[in-house]
Amino acid sequence: MLVNPIKNGIVLDHISAGTGMKLYKVLRLNELECPVAIITNAFSAKMGKKDIIKIDGVVQLDLDVIGYMDPGVTVNKIENSVVVERKHLSLPExxxxxxxxxxxxxxxxxxxxxxxxxxxxxxxxxxxxxxxxxxxxx
Amino acid sequence: MRSLISILDLSVEEIDQLVATGLDIIENPEKYAHKCEGKKLATLFFEPSTRTRLSFEAAMYELGGHVIGFSDAGSSSASKGESVADTVRVVSNYADIIAMRHPKEGAPLVASMKSTVPIINAGDGGHNHPTQTLADLLTIKREKGTFDNLTVGFCGDLKFGRTVHSLIDALTRYTGVKIVLISPDELKLPSYMKNALDKMDSISYVETTSLEDAMPSLDILYMTRVQKERFFNEADYIRLKDSYILTPEKLESAKSDMCILHPLPRVNEISVAVDDDPRACYFKQVFNGKIIRMALIMKLLGIN
Known part of the structure; x- marks a missing residue:
């Protein structure tokens, strides 16, 4: 299965398998105009299976919500096809x-x-x- | 501008300072008779609590101040649907300090976020009642001279009793305190509180269902009421209720200087025959409650 790399946007990686759709709903990604891809049950050497969300557009996400829903998520910010920032989330205070x-x-x-x-x-x-x-x- | 919502809002040093002020008020009441002249306390009681309200009002009058307020939600704008936040924003213009009793848990915290004057939580549902805990602490200090190395028994409803939870929270900050939890299985201290106690080196606790067994070891016995509505069936209540009623016979094995406390109102959990025992301190708690509220009002108003 192939999902094209994104140029400017956000990749939510290391989502616990089965949580991707829940995050999609809670973050209201269906309301975005830009392309959004959800990959479920992707292979992960670390996790066995994981979900991934790719957002091909510059958006603001509530990281506290993501951290609460799934504290193991990694948030990758992409600019000009390069990862410019990587955040490992944890449970928000x-x-x-x-x-x-x-x-x-x-x-x-x-x-x-x-x-x-x-x-x-x-x-x-x-x-x-x-x-x-x-x-x-x- | 400080408010008092939970007993844990006060540091140990601040509690010690309030208790010291309370002891000085008792020794030298004339020194404090004009401390709050020109100041107004608003008592906003969204549910009736005559004793607590009168205690606050007496405290303010004894400091030379004035009191305004209401004693039930029906006579306030709350009956018209006004929010707690709006009520305190309005009353902040009329009073220098507010004592609030509210049936909903967290209402005084909401008030403190919006008020421009200090808020004192005078009880929010089954949640917090910090001035009762301060009254308990002043009584313990007066009767035992210290908070350290005491064996304190809590008897009755330890599951829902907010005064029990708050006093345990306060005592965890002193050293060498031993807690004896005396209750039926149905009304044991919540596990989250026991887990917190487990993590503390300064305090230890034991649980028992027998008041008689615990009695000889206690320096302080804090009684609470075992309420019928807390039981799933009446048979269990009838079987257990007499076990947690304090009588002169049960006191025979107690230390001669043990101190009996109760947050009041009492129903039947302490026999009236105990009232004349010199160890009965529950009416002294009422007096101490007024005194510590005087100390607290001065502290929150920044008056020395």
């Missing part, structure tokens, strides 16, 4: 409006305009807690 607090006693359950913010409290076990009520994310 805080996330905003990525997940919602499910605690019915939380202030966010009645005040709709408040951002749903979570902070990382246990990196090892990927535990986030709501900054308002401290309920664990589900």
């Amino acid at each position: 805080t996330i905003s409006d990525v997940i919602h607090c499910k605690n019915p006693r939380c202030i966010t359950s009645v005040e709709q305009e408040l951002p749903h913010k979570f902070k990382l409290v246990d990196r090892e076990n990927k535990v986030y807690r709501c900054i308002y009520c401290e309920a664990k994310s589900k």
Whole structure:
């Protein structure tokens, strides 16, 4: 299977197999005008199988969302067909409006305009807690 | 501009300083009678809590200040759908400091993000109630003289009891504290809290279901209420409820200088026959609550 190299854009590499489509949806890549390719179950010496997303256009992505969804992702920025920047993501310290607090006693359950913010409290076990009520994310 | 939302917002040094101020207020109340003259405290109580509100109001009056506010959401703009943020933006124009009680967890934090004056969390749902913890700490200091090397028993509902969680959080910052967790299996301390305690060298804990077994070792016994609605079936509640009621008979094996605390209101978990025991300190906690709130109001207003 062949996907053409991109000239200016972003390649999300080392996506856990099966997560590519989820990231595509969460990042709303369907709304982009430029070409976007998703490769699923590609061979990876390190991971066995991986997904890859190639975006052939200059776009801004929310790296915190990607880091939360799949902290092992590598983000490659391409300019003139050359990788000019490579970022290895990790779990972000805080996330905003990525997940919602499910605690019915939380202030966010009645005040709709408040951002749903979570902070990382246990990196090892990927535990986030709501900054308002401290309920664990589900 | 500082607010107090959680007990962990205060450093150990700040807690020690508040307790020291509290002890000085008790010794020299006249020194503090005019400290807050010209200042106004707003008590925004979106749910009723008469004792906590009166404690804050008495504290401000004893400092020479004034009090405005409301005592339930029905008499505030919240009943018209106003947000917490808008309410505090408005009240910030009228008061120098705000004490807020709200049924929703995190509401005082939201308020502190928008307010131009300090916010004191006077209780947000089952979440935080830091001034109760400060009252507990001042009582422990007055009764035991120290926070270090104490054996502290927590009895009753350790799963949902916010006062228990906050006091344990506060005690973890002192050295040599031994915690004894006394509860039925249904109401044990949450595992995330026990995991956090496991990682600390300064504090140790044991769990038991027997108040009688734990009693002889305790310097402090913190009682809470075992509520019927926390059990899946009534039979379990009936079987267990008397095990966690403190009576003069159960106190026979306790140390002569043990200190009995309770955040109040009490229902039946401490027999009234215990009230005359010199070890009963739960009404002293109420007095200490007013004193530590005086110290806190001064601190947050930057008054020495």
